[in-house]
Amino acid sequence: MSLGPVMLDLQGVSLSRTEARLLAHSRAGGVILFTRNFESVAQLTELVREIHALRTPRLLVAVDHEGGRVQRFREGFTRLPAAARLGECHDRDPARARELSRMAGWLMASELRAVGVDFSFAPVLDLSHGLSGVIGDRAFHRDAEVVADLARHFMSGMGHAGMAAVGKHFPGHGGVREDSHLALPVDRRDPADLDGDILPFERMIHYGLAGIMPAHVIYEQCDSLPAGFSSHWLRGVLRERLGFAGVIFSDDLSMAGAECMGDFPERARAALGAGCDMVLVCNHPDAAVRVLDALDEEPDPVSIARLVRMHGRKGIAWDVLVESAAWRRARQAMENLDDSPLLELDV
DSSP states (O other): OOOOSEEEOOSSSSOOHHHHHHHTSTTEEEEEEOGGGOSOHHHHHHHHHHHHHTSSSOOEEEEOEEETTEESOOTTSOOOOOHHHHHHHHHHOHHHHHHHHHHHHHHHHHHHHHTTOOEEOOOBOOOOOSOOTTTGGGSSOSSHHHHHHHHHHHHHHHHHTTOOOEEEEETOSTTOSSOTTTSOOEEOOOGGGGHHHHHHHHHHHHHTOOEEEEOSOEETTTOSSBGGGOHIIIIIIIIIISOOOSEEEEEETTSGGGGGGOSHHHHHHHHHHHTOSEEEOOSOHHHHHHHHHHOOSOOOHHHHHHHHTTSOOOOOOHHHHHTSHHHHHHHHHHHHHOOSOOOOOOO
8 A cells, every 4th residue: 555645643642443544544644743642752652663563655654843842742852942042053153053953953853763753844944034923933044044054954964863854834934924823824025025935945955855844825926825735836836946856745734824725625635736745634533534535536656756755764772872972962962052941832
């Protein structure tokens, strides 16, 4: 059975029989984990093992684990700094910031790979325009060149740990005040004014970025549809103009920014039709079932090939990782960089 185009979530810390049956559906392709799915390192390792054992090729297991406000797993995991801390360091010492960014990417990916998670939806490539609260310190910097520089090193660290990177939120969520979880933001800037926001994505594609997640934002001077449902943005700009050959993941179809596209099956069809390879349906189990049953088209073989490349590589046992000198050095460096409290943002 090949990987399907739908990524689902789970309700608790173990896999129920109903969820196991749902994940056996031919249109299922992955699982995204949240804080509610985490109890301990040992429990998480077993949960991911069970998910991977359901099918061949194994389902993708992903998580939003950026650092700062968006870090799903806590107890036992290193508290990762918000990306903006790395940007602040760059203002003082660019060379040190690059090294810390590489270490942060490696540490994040190494810990997740040690419990079996295939990839994290990271790094954030949005610019810090000082407008978006939901982006805020999740952005590395206001300067596109700095964002691209730090993100490149973050991705390099991830790669050394055996994890592919997913940049978000294309073509940039930082230029709007509204939170697309709660509303449908509209960016009214001229197309030329979006070039700076697009630059980090363009650079990261050149560096080998494996995945991209578009924003549930309308850029009204370019298209009337949110970017994640727009063939202009996904096919015309991402695929054709920028030459992106990796995976396009939709943002969560349950967000308010996606409601304009109809019911859940209509949203899924619209996103896939516009160019997404995989759609995310979170926090609505009934809607996930409707989406799986509604997608009767055969999966695109090209999309399947792209998705298979998102499987994690390498990965060592947790006990071996935390005894390594590299892990201890990276953990200490992160602790020194970020001494602020960790408050999770549920996005």
